Each structure stands twice: as structure tokens, then as C-alpha cells.
Amino acid sequence: MPHPLLVAVATICNDQGEVLIAQRPQNVDQGGLWEFPGGKLAPYETGYQALKREIQEELGIRITQARPLIRINHAYPAKKILLDVWKVSCFEGEPWGREGQPVRWVKLQDLGDYQFPEANDPIITALTLPDEYLITGSCQDLDSSVTRLQQALDRGVKLVQLRDHQLDRQSYQRVATHFLEACNQAGARLILNNDPELLQEVDAAGVHLTGERLMSLSERPLPKGKLVAAACHDLASVRQAKAIDADFITLSPVLETPSHPGASPLGWQRFKELVEYEVKMPVYALGGMQPEDKRRVFALGGQGVAGITHFW
Secondary structure (H helix, E strand, C coil), X not given: XXXXXXXXXXXXXXXXXXXXXXECCCCCCCCCCEECCEEECCCCCCHHHHHHHHHHXXXXXXXXXXXXXXXXXXXXCCCEEEEEEEEXXXXXXXXXXXXXXXXXXXXXXXXXXXXXXXXXXXXXXXXXXXXXXXXXXXXXXXXXXXXXXXXXXXXXXXXXXXXXXXXXXXXXXXXXXXXXXXXXXXXXXXXXXXXXXXXXXXXXXXXXXXXXXXXXXXXXXXXXXXXXXXXXXXXXXXXXXXHCCCCEEEECCCCCCCCCCCCCCCHHHHHHHHHHHCCCCCEEEECCCCHHHHHHHXXXXXXXXXXXXXXX
16 A cells, blocks of 8 residues: 655644635646645655745745644545644744745634635644633532633633533533533633534534444534534544544543543553544543643644543
């Protein structure tokens, strides 16, 4: 089997919450589509070395700070590619199309207005997701739960999963309604760990599928525009999440965790293997995670960290 074509990709962000995109020439494969700038690795180059060289050549800027965002294996009919995607936060100079290509700064929420190659879809999702995913603990006491949520939102949390399997449907819906109001006011997104049909009553950002619900599905339960996340613990569940076209997953438990004391942890090596070779979407590491683990997760190709114990 031929090795995939290695491509370094830059998502270049500015202080206005915009990302730079470029248009492919009309006379090349998938010409006219928009893409995130980058290019093929030269022999013996690392992804970061290729990234800096390609961006200097294409846009005339010098990258001074970047971190890994996501790695995507993708098969087109005629070739396979591995996109090594980086999030560029600091650079010197003003980007312009040195090869004659149109370039444009675009708000993250407006990326859906542009047509990209298929392999770029997970990049857009990764760009619009934060690097921390808060999962709630018990929400039996509504007032204290709303207070705890507000404290998290005040700390800057932007993605919240409402998880309490002890609540009946009516109680869960009542908590979700209050949570949604608080999240909307803070510019955060609420994910419901419940039946996808509940979104007809509570207009949250999407759902998080339990492992059992994930494995019971034969197709994506919600249309595009709503997020579908899934709890994955092994190769079978990761492949099922891909099969139903989930937007992102949690992979757990990476380490031992108080919330699941009997679970056997994956460990960092298995996490890396699943992320690099099996997953084509953003992955949050879950299980024993703390905010300082984010740098390791980034280096292994993950989106960030998720948690209950430390975050809630």
C-alpha cells in the first residue's frame, strides 16, 4: 500500500477571531475550492519545518508560534493524504498571495459559506471547538448546579456537556433549559447527554452519545448544523463514530479516574495510536485529565481535554 502524501497545513488566526483561507488555482485538482494554506513536506522535513517554509513561500509571513491542531488521514479516489494541521497564533508580516492566489480573512462562523475539499471538514470543526470540554457531575440540586455552571462559564468554559443519568426526562429538560440560557448568555455551547429527540424541546448545540446509544445507531441522528459527539473507549466505538459521521469524540479513560474507578485506562500510547491511525475528527482526552495535560494531548493529535472531577 503506498504511503500517504504528507502535507503541512496552517490555520492562521488573528486577533479579530478570523482565520486565513486561500483559493486553489482553477487548473489544479479541486481547483476553485478554498483551503487552508500549506504544502507538501520535503524529504527529511518535520511538519513544523515544512509549515514555516511553505507559509513563507506562499504568504510572505514568518511563523513565530504554532501548535498542533489535528492530523487527518484521508483517501481520495486517486491518492491518500495525511494532513498535519497546525494552529498558528503568532506571525510576523502581512499575508498576501505571493503565487497569485486569492487570500481572505474569514470569521470562524462564516467558514460554512465557502466550499472546501472534503478532507478540510474536520479542520473546520476543530477550529470552532475549544480545547476544554466540561462534563457535569450530578445536577440533582438545580440552584447549586446553575451556580456551579456560571462559575465555570465565568472562568471561560465554552463547551458544556450536561450529563446526569439519574435525572428523569422531565427533570433533565428543566435543568437543560436553565443551562441553555446561561450558556447562550456566555457565548458557550451546551451539549445534551440524552436522547437526540430532546433537541426538539431544548435547542442546544447538539448531543453527546453514550457508548450504548452510539453502537445502536446506523446513521447520524441529527442533521449537519447540530453537533454530534460520542463517547468512545476502544477501536470498535471509534470506527462506529466515524461510520455515523460524528463531529467529535471523547476517548476514555486515558488515565485512571475517580469517576470510573474500575475502568482499565488506555494509556497515552494507545490514545496516540487511535488518534493518529483511526480517527478523522477532533478528539478530547477524558479520564484523569487536568488543564496542564493539554500540551501533551496537542502533541498527540488531540483537540484538548475533557473532564468531570477537575472541571466541574
